Amino acid sequence: MSWIYLDNNATSKIDPAVLESMLPYLQESYGNASSVQHRMGREANQAIEVARQQVANKLSCRTNEIFFVSGATEGINMVLRGVAEAYRRKGQHIITCRTEHKAVLSTCAILEKRGVEITYLPVDEHGQIDLQLLEDSIRADTILVSIMAANNESGVIHPVDEIAALCRRKDVLYFCDATQYVGKQDLNLETTPIDILTFSAHKFHGPKGVGILYIRRKSKPIQIPALISGGKQEQGLRGGTLQVANIVGCGKALDIAKQQPHIRNYRDLLEREVLARIPQTFVHGSKAKRLDNTSFIAFRHIKSAELMTSLPDVALSTGSACASGLLDPSHVLKAMQVSDEDAFSSVRFSLSKFTEQSEISSAIDELVHTVEQIRTLSPVWKLFKDGLID
Incomplete structure (x- = not known):
């Protein structure tokens, strides 16, 4: 067999069309996207912006809401640690779920040691959360609700539309780990008011080592400090040389995903x-x-x-x-x-x-x-x- x-x-498996889109930026157009003083750098920079537009088009959001990171684990750490730091004056209470990915649960455990209170919502025998219990768990000092879109083990899908609407009504940020969801299910961020979202390209036939962090532009900007400091890449949110080929592959993979x-x-x-x-x-x-x-x-x-x-x-x-x-x-x-x-x-x-x-x-x-x-x-x-x- x-x-x-x-x-x-x-x-x-990486899609052959994705690999083909990446190869030029590994071989001929290998410039640093920050080196816009010369042609090769500008080509790399333009390729990244094309990928950013592809992601924004797929998610029905704006390009300035899309940030490239190394993957969902980095995005999760940036959001949980960053929100806990930036919103400490408002409160130190975060709500998540017992079936979240270990990247969320491990980071929450670290935050607990630093004085952040974490509420872990249970699920029933079918893996589903109780929306009424979620609503009842939101307090005046709640700064974030972190509930994934779809579970990586069971495949159970959470009601992200209802969760997002509830959090908006309660004026609490909603962060969604959509790693198993994006590229498999349609997601329209124009109609689903998720505030922050992250996912990895290698789950939908893109390359490893690249992912997306989406942060909604609001009248009162969402505050998330950089996890990796350095240059001014990604609007100053993430320092470091951009992985052009991987980012191109990420954009292409999401563009053709259905x-x-x-x-x-x-x-x-x-x-x-x-x-x-x-x-x-x-x-x-x-x-x-x-x-x-x-x-x-x-x-x-x-x-x-x-x-x-x-x-x-x-x-x-x-x-x-x-x-x-x-x-x-x-x-x-x-x-x-x-x-x-x-x-x-x-x-x-x-x-x-x-x-x-x-x-x-x-x-x-x-x-x-x-x-x-x-x-x-x-x-x-x-x-x-x-x-x-x-």
Whole structure:
């Protein structure tokens, strides 16, 4: 069996058209975009502005609201740390969610040690937040609500339109980690009043090492100090030489990104066949609105690590790539009230526009065969079959 890649929420294959758009700025037009005194520098600068316009067009916002960073992790750190510093006189209360990416949760933990109070909203068993609880949690000293658009593990989509409208009504900044959302779902920032947003290009077939930070222009400007000081690049918000080729690739990747109806069909095929052919399996968050490409499946009474090791030709994951290697169960699944046993038995499948139906069919057959083999030799499975454990 040839290699099958089903780990696109970790990273995705660069689109050939994106690579082609980048090559000139790695080979011929390799100037520093800040060196506008000569032609090669001006070419690089112009290429960056074209990319900025592509991003702005896709998100229905203005070019002066778009900033290039190294990726969503940097954007998250810049926003959380920066807002906590800039708005400390207004308050020291931030609201987030227990299923956020580790970049958010780890940064919030650091801020807590510095005296910032963090409210971590729970989710139900489907991974959904309670909007009424969010509203009730907003206080006079709340300076930021940080809730992602779509979860990287479960694929569960949060109601960003309603969250943004609520925060606007309450006069609280709304920051959205849209890393898994942008490039897969349509987002119109003209109609969805998100204040601050970040994402990474490599999640939608762009290059690694580049991302976007969007900061809405408001009558009362949003205050976010620079995380990386240096020159006056990016309106003084981020010092450092701009990665021209990566930025060009980011713009191109987002420009050509669109929803792919076949992806959902393939995901549904995967889930339908797995649940029908492999007993004691279920899909996390199946009753919630989810990303079309994501399926987080529990194979009960099997360790996910053992299952993936037994499938060397299929690229899968147990959840977030940033948390791989941890001995603890997925914090996302734990927040969804999943038992440790079922959390350790869960595998994430994430598809892309390059995924083919034949690959899904082959992966299903391999899964069925491999699970049967593992369970045949498993004393735990025998105990279950004998009715001695649930």
